[in-house]
Amino acid sequence: MSKILEEVLNANACYVADFGDKASLALPPARHFAILTCMDARLDPAKYAGLVEGDAHVIRNAGGRASDDAIRSLVISYKLLGTREWFVIHHTDCGMELFTNEIMSDLLSSSLKTASIDESGWHDCGEGSGCSDGKYINWLTIRKQEESVLEDVKRIRNHSLVPREIPIYGYIYDVKTGCLVEVPAATAAGAVA
Amino acid sequence: MSKILEEVLNANACYVADFGDKASLALPPARHFAILTCMDARLDPAKYAGLVEGDAHVIRNAGGRASDDAIRSLVISYKLLGTREWFVIHHTDCGMELFTNEIMSDLLSSSLKTASIDESGWHDCGEGSGCSDGKYINWLTIRKQEESVLEDVKRIRNHSLVPREIPIYGYIYDVKTGCLVEVPAATAAGAVA
Numbered sequence: 001m002s003k004i005l006e007e008v009l010n011a012n013a014c015y016v017a018d019f020g021d022k023a024s025l026a027l028p029p030a031r032h033f034a035i036l037t038c039m040d041a042r043l044d045p046a047k048y049a050g051l052v053e054g055d056a057h058v059i060r061n062a063g064g065r066a067s068d069d070a071i072r073s074l075v076i077s078y079k080l081l082g083t084r085e086w087f088v089i090h091h092t093d094c095g096m097e098l099f100t101n102e103i104m105s106d107l108l109s110s111s112l113k114t115a116s117i118d119e120s121g122w123h124d125c126g127e128g129s130g131c132s133d134g135k136y137i138n139w140l141t142i143r144k145q146e147e148s149v150l151e152d153v154k155r156i157r158n159h160s161l162v163p164r165e166i167p168i169y170g171y172i173y174d175v176k177t178g179c180l181v182e183v184p185a186a187t188a189a190g191a192v193a
Numbered sequence: 194m195s196k197i198l199e200e201v202l203n204a205n206a207c208y209v210a211d212f213g214d215k216a217s218l219a220l221p222p223a224r225h226f227a228i229l230t231c232m233d234a235r236l237d238p239a240k241y242a243g244l245v246e247g248d249a250h251v252i253r254n255a256g257g258r259a260s261d262d263a264i265r266s267l268v269i270s271y272k273l274l275g276t277r278e279w280f281v282i283h284h285t286d287c288g289m290e291l292f293t294n295e296i297m298s299d300l301l302s303s304s305l306k307t308a309s310i311d312e313s314g315w316h317d318c319g320e321g322s323g324c325s326d327g328k329y330i331n332w333l334t335i336r337k338q339e340e341s342v343l344e345d346v347k348r349i350r351n352h353s354l355v356p357r358e359i360p361i362y363g364y365i366y367d368v369k370t371g372c373l374v375e376v377p378a379a380t381a382a383g384a385v386a
Contacts, residue, residue, distance in 0.1 A: 041247050
């Protein structure tokens with residue numbers, strides 16, 4: 001057993017020992033909202049947004065981007081589990097600012113042995129989506145936080161499956177202070193129409 | 194300002210007031226691992242796996258599924274930010290067990306007014322991916338946790354961009370106890386080749 005696996009299981013045992021009345025939490029988020037944010041290790045949405053177990057959906061990926069998969073999750077969050085307000089929260093010093101699609105392609109092709117890229121490459125289409133030979137990968141890199149938050153709020157707002165009555169708030173988390181800083185243009189774009 | 198927005202910003206102010214030395218955390222995860230898990234409100238990966246800020250990447254979507262976007266995030270996590278062990282953690286009583294692709298389609302088409310579905314429908318292809326008219330949405334529903342964990346670990350293990358030396362562990366989080374329960378077949382499938 002790896003050291004990390006052992007540590008995680010030990011930590012879990014402590015959590016279980018103090019689980020209390022969390023066993024009775026309901027499936028739908030009690031506070032009816034969802035946060036889309038980055039996978040970055042420095043971000044703890046429960047801490048920076050004041051969540052306890054049962055409160056809110058938290059969706060995370062590289063960059064906190066409004067990918068098709070994030071939108072799949074948000075639509076389920078709303079339609080089946082009743083969330084009614086959404087936050088898009090990117091952050092300062094994000095790894096996604098450090099590279100571009102081109103750099104990522106170079107990195108991967110220069111490390112065939114470890115990345116095991118195969119001859120047909122990798123494409124960004126869902127299984128059964130009807131894609132045939134797409135070789136394009138959109139890594140969803142970020143040039144500037146204010147722009148990426150605005151772009152993602154707009155993408156969600158304009159999505160055909162997203163109801164207009166859900167407000168979407170755009171924020172940037174500052175990793176140096178812990179502060180959530182609004183992106184006013186994004187929140188405006190995400191306002192109820 | 195909505196009540197939720199006000200509460201989140203108030204909670205954030207408290208976090209900022211007690212931010213301490215977290216300002217100096219490095220971008221790469223200090224403990225070099227990543228967790229892929231569900232967005233479910235009852236799950237707090239930091240608590241159930243013993244994480245503090247800076248420790249590990251946390252990727253979350255509806256179901257904790259190994260979607261293309263989750264794999265995008267994992268590849269970035271490994272290639273740019275140095276994670277070397279990954280967990281796939283689904284959970285009991287998951288919302289994704291409650292419906293099927295067919296039910297979701299029905300739900301959406303019977304609520305055009307709120308879902309604002311447009312005539313061309315929604316498809317699950319990334320922008321610029323080369324998809325043309327795909328109308329298929331894979332909601333990545335779950336029939337049985339053990340199966341979904343195994344399927345997702347296998348999907349990651351067999352992905353052309355995932356290096357073989359990263360072990361992938363398959364677990365189910367029990368929402369009634371807080372306990373992480375291994376799916377041995379999944380961990381075996383995710384073992385280093």
